[in-house]
Amino acid sequence: MTDRATATKNDIVAALDAADPLGRFRGHFAFGEPELIYLDGNSLGRMPAAVPTHIGNLLNTEWGERLIRGWNEGWMELPRRLGAKIAQIIGAFEDEVIVADSTSVNLYKAALAACLAQPHRTRIITDNLNFPSDLYVLQGLTTVRSDLEVVVVPSPDAIHGPTDEIIDLIDDTTALVSLSHAAFKSGFLYDMSAVSAAARHHGALTLWDLSHSVGAVPVDVNVVGADLAVGCTYKYLNGGPGAPAFIFVSRDVPAVLSNPIPGWMGHRSPFTFDRNYTPSIDITRFQTGTPPVIAMSAMEPGVDLVLEAGVDALRAKSIQQTDMLVRLWAELLEPRGFTLNSPRQAERRGSHVSLGHEEGLRIDMALIREMQVLPDFRAPDNIRLGIAPIYTRFDDILEAVHRIARVVDERLFEGYSTNPPAVT
């Protein structure tokens, strides 16, 4: 590339950043290491700048001073109040979503509830792009319902989900179709409407894992006819490391689903301490134990920022940015041995782009250690470049691509060994 071409590109990205209607949101996040180009917001979102003060107040005033009275002064409502905010983000009614537990535990509750409500249906359909924990949870259900069969449909090419095969497989024996909306490696985005319609046609339920899409890709669970969903809040919702997850149960699910882990916080009246369980009539019954107040509270500023920015605007910017990244890959990285391990079509792609390279792991390490670029790596060869449109600049993407090219050109990866890093 000539200097002139570089200069032109720099001008273009500078203009894009200057014109970015979401540009002001960057100022609402912490940048503890200002020079770092962080491209892992799809794994752990940045901290909203408001969090330390927000949590400081919770600690000093609520826990430190109000003590147990905090439960009557807002804590009890947190799971529902945050659930109502996430409901807005995913197109649910506010009484269909609650924040509780981890994504995996919520997936278990939702999947087992669905399977127990349909005793004559014996199949769970999923795919091999699904997040491993989801596969473990689904497989685990066979220990409590031994007649269940988990069908893991292979993807045609490790990038795109096997949509047609799944739709063909759904029949009257299908209890549940459980898929990740956006695939964790390739970023492939399912057509939730098509899959959900096929499931409803056969009376099967759908359970979507929204972890890799919520907050970056518009989701409209009720428009597409999703029955159940779960998702994580520490990625594009910027909720903090290991922040509690959410669970959505549609009002339209024909059977009344029961929480298979009935706990006191799902009881209609927890503080009567009845010895018999009477579930709450609403989504609250999918709560089990005492909500983790500090972790939930830390999540709120991030959720509020996504609501303020608006998912449609975030998606528009995300598509601009991932499209730009795909063009830069074609121009600068494909010639250096990188493959595009994500869908080319923007409408089938989430907000991260995976680039494959036979030296992917070592390139990733060199980027982190020497280049102040922080993506993550997923075996066998994916460098995942996560774009969090709420704080990622166009300039970050161009600069990251240049630095990736430099690592290859100068063979900076050669100093690293291939012990896999343990990043989530």
Added chain:
Amino acid sequence: MTDRATATKNDIVAALDAADPLGRFRGHFAFGEPELIYLDGNSLGRMPAAVPTHIGNLLNTEWGERLIRGWNEGWMELPRRLGAKIAQIIGAFEDEVIVADSTSVNLYKAALAACLAQPHRTRIITDNLNFPSDLYVLQGLTTVRSDLEVVVVPSPDAIHGPTDEIIDLIDDTTALVSLSHAAFKSGFLYDMSAVSAAARHHGALTLWDLSHSVGAVPVDVNVVGADLAVGCTYKYLNGGPGAPAFIFVSRDVPAVLSNPIPGWMGHRSPFTFDRNYTPSIDITRFQTGTPPVIAMSAMEPGVDLVLEAGVDALRAKSIQQTDMLVRLWAELLEPRGFTLNSPRQAERRGSHVSLGHEEGLRIDMALIREMQVLPDFRAPDNIRLGIAPIYTRFDDILEAVHRIARVVDERLFEGYSTNPPAVT
């Protein structure tokens, strides 16, 4: 009581506080409302003064700056590292305890694991003093193993657990005996050795809920021969509202128990993203989803303070204090219509004392609103006075008893209605 008797009592408690070897620990806690006599540490422990700085550092430096790298720089180890500290508190080996999920979810995992490992045993034995959430979880297991029967043994008098009846009931059909070590209403303390021995004799497993004893009553799971235990960290461990819970699985359990909610954080190698679940060989397999880092980190200062104080010293002070409270009840409160709803014998009593009164709920409200005394209330008539020996003074107890007497003498409770308060 004469002024002279009052003066003498004041002198005695002042001397006890002055001589208290644990007195210095009070300075390690926050007192946002210094005049408040807080007697609900058995429900939500006070905040250790170190927490805001500890969490501020986590937010600003770890999440805010190190971002995803935090997982490699300590976060991944938190559940095991905190588990090892709690192991010291409950007499377990450090590889037998992990911090994860809520108490109810851990109880579910432990109880279902135990029942699935013993398919030919069909009975779970518990009692009606157990915490309702525990009863719900145990009852819930029958939806996934329909041959299970949950036997809820009634207590003889609503104060003492039915130890002899339970021991008589355990036989070769018993899969699990699941009890709260300390009862949430009366504070009755089970003889873990006697129950565990009877269970082992018949090849049944025991599962103890230590929520109301851990950090205040010595527990030695391996000496008494407990198989499984769970517990909460937001009471006497001062871990913060809704802090994550812990789970103990003894090395001695004859069968290898499997986590019935298999998740990626329980996999032997989570970051290889295998599609097949291979459980960790140690207690880590009882983890399911991503650990809630902020909530776990907030728990650590409280656990450290209990380790530093030592549970034997805490128990010695707790017995002195609950014995004093029982004596004051006999002298000042029994004549005013209060019953002792906790065991008289110190060795059968945890660290809270419940006093019954036909106007209990309204007296509780008057204490909170007018007397700067904060206990809690459990239907039908229990005012629970929780003693957290790590920060409760002898003077607090004497003063609280005087104020309770005053509420009755001046009929200050009459202004309150009997809508039950929603405190945990």
